[in-house]
Amino acid sequence: MANAHPPSPSPEHSYVDYAYDQPGSPPGTLQIRADAPPPQIVLIDYNAKTAVRQVIEAPEDCSPYLDTRSVSWIDIQGLGDESIWRRIAQVFELHPMILEDVVNVPQRPKVEDHEDQLVVVTHMVMVVPDQERFLQEQVSFVLGPNYLLTVQEEPRYDCFDPIRARIRYRKGSLRQRQADYLFYALLDAIIDGYFPVLELYGERLEALETKVTDAPHTKTLAEIHQIKRELLSLRRSVWPHRDAIAALLHKDNPLISTDVKIYLRDCYEHVVQVLDMLETYRELASSLMDVYLSAVSNRMNEVMKTLTVISTIFIPLTFIAGIYGMNFNPTVSPLNMPELNWYWGYPAVWLLMLAVASGLVAFFWRRGWFENFSPADSSAKPSG
């Protein structure tokens, strides 16, 4: 059965899937999970001419790069060690609330202005290659005048490799641009990452559609419910991106140039497309539930027809046979079952039974009840 439908691409977080503070704890309290990997810091510093990639050990080593006019991309993967995070906050002068948003994952995607920093929280989804499931993690951006800080939950494969390659091999105009363009490029990669996930769901829905009409199974129902639940969860993840990017477009912020806004507009279009499709999928899944219900009703109908046809044909016949199994004594009265002593009695009963059966079969035929039993020639009958 496992191969019959694509396995569930269930996201990692589910149900109560926002990080929340212990009620009453002071703002800025960090919630570090015990098994969270320690942060790995990679700095890429580039301008049109040179590009340096460096693995940073101590957060303070970033400081010299922040003052230069070249673009510094500090990519931190892993949320593990509170003391290191406190030092990172110091180096980048992060407001305690920013630190909380970045470390206490997952947060709702959003955009926040903090004087000379722009904080953007997003969710990245990645289809695991060759598997029909996807991973989801929070990616936070802190955009400063000449630097971009990105924070990912875990040090693993992300969707930023093509951009790292574009920096390294000078593909496109990325190297000539400022930090805001880098921010756009990464954001765009995250948004575009939703499309392959949507494709997974499209395939699953199509598989379910076939299943529902061809062979509805009790499990199909649970699958439809599951897919609805996941789409709800995904929509809840995507929807705030739309508002966040719209806020980026409409607010005047010196950190984002008008030129880059043209590109962000494209990003916005893509989020709207993703939402459009999610909405459509959700409506399709709801409709599938109805189709399933109808298909079950149809099958029940078929079962009932089978029972009814066979029962109503044989019950009268059995009654006739029962009549002539009675033991009325023909010797005490000429009225007592004289049929039993007729010469043609037995054949006559058979004829009677044949007539009754034929009549009923004809009745059912005319009402179109045999249709479902021979789907091949169903179109030949008057109705279904």
Place this chain on the structure above:
Amino acid sequence: MANAHPPSPSPEHSYVDYAYDQPGSPPGTLQIRADAPPPQIVLIDYNAKTAVRQVIEAPEDCSPYLDTRSVSWIDIQGLGDESIWRRIAQVFELHPMILEDVVNVPQRPKVEDHEDQLVVVTHMVMVVPDQERFLQEQVSFVLGPNYLLTVQEEPRYDCFDPIRARIRYRKGSLRQRQADYLFYALLDAIIDGYFPVLELYGERLEALETKVTDAPHTKTLAEIHQIKRELLSLRRSVWPHRDAIAALLHKDNPLISTDVKIYLRDCYEHVVQVLDMLETYRELASSLMDVYLSAVSNRMNEVMKTLTVISTIFIPLTFIAGIYGMNFNPTVSPLNMPELNWYWGYPAVWLLMLAVASGLVAFFWRRGWFENFSPADSSAKPSG
């Protein structure tokens, strides 16, 4: 069966039906399908006095026309050859994002201002003559000061022929007008093209309505689901047109004169009408699903009634026959089935059975259960 219902006018694109970039690819990356036809460029240059139609080989041949004061309509069909597209972008000074929108089809319909160019992305639908299906493709407009660039996906029959004729034969005021009016005329043709498609769906819905109440079939369900899916998809295609045209109306753009805006208002009205109707169709399709479910329930009811009527009439009769088929020995006791030796025994049993059967038939009759079996005179019975 294939002729019993109109074949599905399914659009060409479905499910994940927006073009999206490989996550992380630089903006402006073109995605040329291997089988895409190479672009065919046709230029029509006209003013009130003269009109020239010319097939262009090299994109650069357009340049001289762009500087003249006459209106130049450059119609490009086919998205095939990346190098040609790069040259086209050069000639028309297209921003990389414009080029991407135009070539990476399909995009969501939208309007974008780019300094002295106005980019409008639309979807054109065309009913294939004599077939009950329609084609859908993206048509992009780039409106410049004296020229209009239109880009279609494939070189085939489009809905612009009447406008080409109006230019050629000086029908209406088109030849006296500027490029913005040409743009309006083409946009209007695209919007009006949705009406025949709606008519197709109207006919399908009406056919389904008849089918659902007269002869609900298992396939009917799948058809309703299919039509809902297609209407969702169509609505997703039309809806952004509304926003796009509203943006055209409300933004001040020197490329579109106040005079033409009066005409665009008409265009807007038409999009709203299309959406109105799509919404109505969608609600009707949903209601049809309910009607179908009820119809299935009704049929099941009918099946159950048949079973119940025949079973409950014959089961007691069979029981009576069974009684007198017992072999109690009348010789050991006068109490042992003396009926078998009565003179009127057998006729009396028949009378008893007739009485039981009549009583049950009367019971069912009074409850109105025979109604469905003779629909012709169903109104004569008390209820249904």
Place this chain on the structure above:
Amino acid sequence: MANAHPPSPSPEHSYVDYAYDQPGSPPGTLQIRADAPPPQIVLIDYNAKTAVRQVIEAPEDCSPYLDTRSVSWIDIQGLGDESIWRRIAQVFELHPMILEDVVNVPQRPKVEDHEDQLVVVTHMVMVVPDQERFLQEQVSFVLGPNYLLTVQEEPRYDCFDPIRARIRYRKGSLRQRQADYLFYALLDAIIDGYFPVLELYGERLEALETKVTDAPHTKTLAEIHQIKRELLSLRRSVWPHRDAIAALLHKDNPLISTDVKIYLRDCYEHVVQVLDMLETYRELASSLMDVYLSAVSNRMNEVMKTLTVISTIFIPLTFIAGIYGMNFNPTVSPLNMPELNWYWGYPAVWLLMLAVASGLVAFFWRRGWFENFSPADSSAKPSG
């Protein structure tokens, strides 16, 4: 059956019910139906002192009246003759788009400013007296400085007669007022005309409600679907009136005086009332669909109970009878059916069967299954 429910007050236009141009045709193209009646023009010119009613043959005969300071109401009924319409457009200096809106019916209700003319498109509904159906046609208004042009689709009974009488017999203040007040009076008559139509639907819904709970029939379902469809269609017709009148209220237009706006506010209230009620009706119709489904389920339940009660009582009895119909040879063994030779054998079997039947009846009675069979005293049983 035809008399059992009020006949459908189906509007004249259905499904694709907006006029649309052949894609690509120039704006302003008129679509005159071959069977459309030629326009009949009636001019009523009045001021506080005098009132003249004149049937106009040639459109040009209106011109002298337009220049006077008295109010001229030109009422045109019939959309038949293109040449006359071109002349009308000339006389009243109508923009080609106005002419198109007025002649290519039906359009969506709307308000449009055209320099010194205000164009309002509305739909008039009229209940046909003594019949339970209504007619629907487009009425367009062109309000100029001293005149009001109204265009109706057909020369027949309309809802303007009371206003004609108010002009003729100086009822109310109409004769003292300007053209804008006349426009209000006519618009108000059109809006108020929706209430009797709503009353028709109210009655139909009430009739359906009774039917659904008392005697649900397969046709009832189709009727509910039909009423939903008509309410959707009616709402689509009413909704734009609301926006149109709101636009009249909020836009500053010299053609409409502040004084008349107080009256238009009343008109707006009425449209909102109509929409309120339509919305309520729609929700009621949806709820009726659910009630119908439940009623069908209830009836099926009743059918199943009948079958179950009779089957489960008689099947065990028949089994017992079958036992003693077996032919085991009592002579070869004292164990072989000695009951057959007992003195009280036959009565004992009857007692056994009575006991079984009574037990089952008691079982069903306690579960309340007999309730539905005697609705009169259903409240006496424990549950239902």
Place this chain on the structure above:
Amino acid sequence: MANAHPPSPSPEHSYVDYAYDQPGSPPGTLQIRADAPPPQIVLIDYNAKTAVRQVIEAPEDCSPYLDTRSVSWIDIQGLGDESIWRRIAQVFELHPMILEDVVNVPQRPKVEDHEDQLVVVTHMVMVVPDQERFLQEQVSFVLGPNYLLTVQEEPRYDCFDPIRARIRYRKGSLRQRQADYLFYALLDAIIDGYFPVLELYGERLEALETKVTDAPHTKTLAEIHQIKRELLSLRRSVWPHRDAIAALLHKDNPLISTDVKIYLRDCYEHVVQVLDMLETYRELASSLMDVYLSAVSNRMNEVMKTLTVISTIFIPLTFIAGIYGMNFNPTVSPLNMPELNWYWGYPAVWLLMLAVASGLVAFFWRRGWFENFSPADSSAKPSG
């Protein structure tokens, strides 16, 4: 049955429940019902020191009170006599549209500014003491500089008595305040009057909930539909109050002092609470419909299980009995039913039948089908 559920607190007006003019009648036409009681006018004139209550015979007798600086509350009950109403309009200088709103009941609740008068139309509901139903009537307010005119439909018990007492016995600060505070006090009494009505519905819903799960009856369905219909109607009555009071709060009107607006804000909160609860009730009623449907399905399931258990146990047994009731002649062949002559034949058949029956019972037991028959120990079985 009548006592089993609270009787329907059906409002007085239903379905087409707005007053509408005969289409085409002049604005301000009064629709006086023949059986409407003549207006009874009671004037209460008070200031901080004195308070006078006087029954007014001729409307003109109010005039002297209007000019004084004391607050005059003119309460008119009954809409009967057109000539008196014309005189009232004269005395209070009411615009014809105000008169129409006040007399042609019911109108949609609303607020309208008319120069130095503020017109507020509301609906008052009153639970009839000791009966589970409520009355609904329109109460209109005309607030002038020093007076407040209130118009009720009928001269009967209203919810203003506590306020009359507060004036008479100087309770609270009412006597120190202006007419706007009196207006607030009356409006607040009207709004608070909705809560007891809501409580009625809350009780009905709770009663229905119990009924639906414990003993779903066919009538329950009609009751749920009825309650939905009434809630829809009530919501339509309450909703415009919200907009009306919000308009009072946000518009600057010299007739309402800033001080009183603080109190009106409280009034607004209460309307929102009423709407909140209505919305919740409506969703609960919808959910109840689903619960009802499921409960019906569950009962059908139970019925089917009963039938299936008994049928499938006895049908095979009856078959076995039928076998040994066959009359094959054992004398012509040793193969012909030798069992009949076996010594242990009859007991062996009983054993066989017992084995079959036990096997089937065990099968059904394992599938948990007996659960419903003994709800007390249903948790002991594996599933249900």
Place this chain on the structure above:
Amino acid sequence: MANAHPPSPSPEHSYVDYAYDQPGSPPGTLQIRADAPPPQIVLIDYNAKTAVRQVIEAPEDCSPYLDTRSVSWIDIQGLGDESIWRRIAQVFELHPMILEDVVNVPQRPKVEDHEDQLVVVTHMVMVVPDQERFLQEQVSFVLGPNYLLTVQEEPRYDCFDPIRARIRYRKGSLRQRQADYLFYALLDAIIDGYFPVLELYGERLEALETKVTDAPHTKTLAEIHQIKRELLSLRRSVWPHRDAIAALLHKDNPLISTDVKIYLRDCYEHVVQVLDMLETYRELASSLMDVYLSAVSNRMNEVMKTLTVISTIFIPLTFIAGIYGMNFNPTVSPLNMPELNWYWGYPAVWLLMLAVASGLVAFFWRRGWFENFSPADSSAKPSG
């Protein structure tokens, strides 16, 4: 059964759950329940250096603290004694409407500006430790220049203890801040308190999901309805918080500093998260209702299949046995049941019956009807 699902975390207030005045009572009338505990007043006065906690006996004892520049937090628990409340109102100069909001619980959450006081009404939820239910009570805030008044319904465990500890042990920056920050800290604690409640519902929904697909029981339905009802009630409680906090963020109020607004933004994010999840839960609960309905249908299907399979196999067999139980007299005619005297008669009948049974079993097998009986190998069959 009680342990099988988490007990209902039903809130304390239900249905008509807003406090409302007796219609017509003067504003500011207090509704003190007879069993309400008398107010216990605790004052915490702190600045960066010192912090004093004092139990206040007479409200007037608070006065001296209000004039100091240190922050005074007056926490009142219990709404019992009207005279004390009147004195409290005097001391804090509370407007009668504020007093009403604070004492007449529950009110709808809201924010109100009153000159130099800011009133915020909120609902606090607390999960009872080790029990799967939560308490709900109103907490009102009155924020003045240097003080914060909080009013709780009952003197019992609340969620403010961590904040009291932060004041006492100088955790975080609370001691350095003003009253507005204290207000934020308490509000944040209240909002964060919703998350554990949501987690309870998440667990209950997950438990219901398992139950619905594995073992749907009649009670499951009532539980789903119950959870929907509670979620509706919870949403009605949370929703106004969102508007209230948004109002705090967007209004300029000298009592709340810009600095604290950054923190309130976080609070707002959390409310939106809570609403997001509530909405998702509600949709899941609705979907569960559908799943339940389908599961019931599926079980009915299974029951019907069992009945149909056994009935349709044995009914024909019984008929055959019935045939040979007839008593036609073979001696009067060679046509009368010669089979009974055949040598192979009895075995032949058995063969015939086996053939019929096998044919029917094969028929059902091919249609996949046996699938449900052996779920373990259900994937081996063609469909289901």
